[in-house]
Amino acid sequence: MTKRVVSGMRPTGKLHLGHLVGALRNWAELQAQYDCFYFAADWHALTTDYADTSRVQASVIDNVIDWIAAGVDPEKATIFVQSLVPEHAELHLLLSMMIPIPWLERVPTYKEQQEQLTEKDLTTYGFLGYPLLQTADVIIYDAHFVPVGEDQVAHLELSREVVRRVHHMHGQIFVEPQAILTNFPRLPGLDNRKMSKSYQNTIDLSDSAEAVEQKVRQMYTDPKRVRADIPGTVEGNPVFVYHDAFNPDRDEVEDLKTRYREGRVGDVEVKKKLAKAVNATLEPLRERRAALEAHPERVREIIHEGSRKARTIAVETMQRVREALHLAY
Known part of the structure; x- marks a missing residue:
C-alpha cells in the first residue's frame, strides 16, 4: 500500500x-511518491480570525489556485477543504475529552502567538485546542507522514x-504519524523582518512582473553601504538570500557576491537581476493561475471532488473510533 501524507494550510x-519554498514545492514532489492529501484548513483560520470570517472562503479558492x-496535481493528490469533512470536528471533540489541558498549554506557539498577536484575543478554547484539531486532521486519514x-x-x-x-485507553485505532x-531556505521579509502578510513585506505568488520589480527595488540591503564602491556584507543580506533561493545561474550569483564584497557592483544591478530571476x-x-481563474467552476469541482473522497475515508475512520469507544449504536 502506498503510504499516505497529510498536510494543510490556513487560508488567511x-x-x-x-x-512556495517552504511548502508547495515539497508538496508537488511528495505526490509522486505518496498518497497525498492536502487541505485548506479553514477552521484553523478561525482560531485567530474568528471575529471577521468574511475573507476565508475567497482565500480558500485563491490558495487552491496557487x-x-x-x-x-489534483489527479495525483487529494485537494479538499477541512470544513467540508465534518468528521474532523467529531474526532477533535472526542480527543478533547481525553487530553490534559497542560499538554496544550506547553505547545510553543501557544504563548508565542499570544505575545505576538496582541491585537487579538487568543484566550479562546479554539486557540488552546487547535493542536488537537491538527491531530484529528492527520490521524483521521491514517497518515503515515506529515511534512x-x-x-x-x-x-x-x-x-x-x-x-x-x-491507544493506552482504548486499544490500537490510529496510525502514529x-x-x-x-x-x-527560510526567506526573510523584504524589510529583513520575519516574512508576514501583516508586515506587508512579502512577494505574493499572484504579483505581476511589475509588482515584483517594484518590491525588489525596495528590498533591505546592507545599511552600511551608502555607495556602490563600499564593500558590502552578503551573509544574511535578504537580496542574496533570495538570489540563492531563486536564481538558477550560480555563476552569476557568485560573481555578484564577489563584486558586492569588493565594492564593485551597485544595489541596482543586484536587484535588477534578482527581479528577473524571481x-x-x-x-x-502566472500562466497556470490565469487559466484556472478563467474557469473558477473547475476549481470548485476539484475542491468538492477531493472533499468527497476525503470524507469517505474519514467516515470509515470514525466508525472504527466509535466502535472502540463503545459509541456505535
Whole structure:
C-alpha cells in the first residue's frame, strides 16, 4: 500500500514566496511518491480570525489556485477543504475529552502567538485546542507522514503523544504519524523582518512582473553601504538570500557576491537581476493561475471532488473510533 501524507494550510490571505519554498514545492514532489492529501484548513483560520470570517472562503479558492499553479496535481493528490469533512470536528471533540489541558498549554506557539498577536484575543478554547484539531486532521486519514520544518516538530510530537494516550485507553485505532523533515531556505521579509502578510513585506505568488520589480527595488540591503564602491556584507543580506533561493545561474550569483564584497557592483544591478530571476520563477505559475481563474467552476469541482473522497475515508475512520469507544449504536 502506498503510504499516505497529510498536510494543510490556513487560508488567511495571499500566498507568497515563503509558501512556495517552504511548502508547495515539497508538496508537488511528495505526490509522486505518496498518497497525498492536502487541505485548506479553514477552521484553523478561525482560531485567530474568528471575529471577521468574511475573507476565508475567497482565500480558500485563491490558495487552491496557487497550489495547483505551483505543481500540486489534483489527479495525483487529494485537494479538499477541512470544513467540508465534518468528521474532523467529531474526532477533535472526542480527543478533547481525553487530553490534559497542560499538554496544550506547553505547545510553543501557544504563548508565542499570544505575545505576538496582541491585537487579538487568543484566550479562546479554539486557540488552546487547535493542536488537537491538527491531530484529528492527520490521524483521521491514517497518515503515515506529515511534512514539517524543524520548528514544527513539537506540534507533531504532541500528536504522537495523543495517539499513544488514546491507544493506552482504548486499544490500537490510529496510525502514529511520523515527520518528514523539510529543509528549505527560510526567506526573510523584504524589510529583513520575519516574512508576514501583516508586515506587508512579502512577494505574493499572484504579483505581476511589475509588482515584483517594484518590491525588489525596495528590498533591505546592507545599511552600511551608502555607495556602490563600499564593500558590502552578503551573509544574511535578504537580496542574496533570495538570489540563492531563486536564481538558477550560480555563476552569476557568485560573481555578484564577489563584486558586492569588493565594492564593485551597485544595489541596482543586484536587484535588477534578482527581479528577473524571481519573475522567471513566477511566470509559469502566472500562466497556470490565469487559466484556472478563467474557469473558477473547475476549481470548485476539484475542491468538492477531493472533499468527497476525503470524507469517505474519514467516515470509515470514525466508525472504527466509535466502535472502540463503545459509541456505535
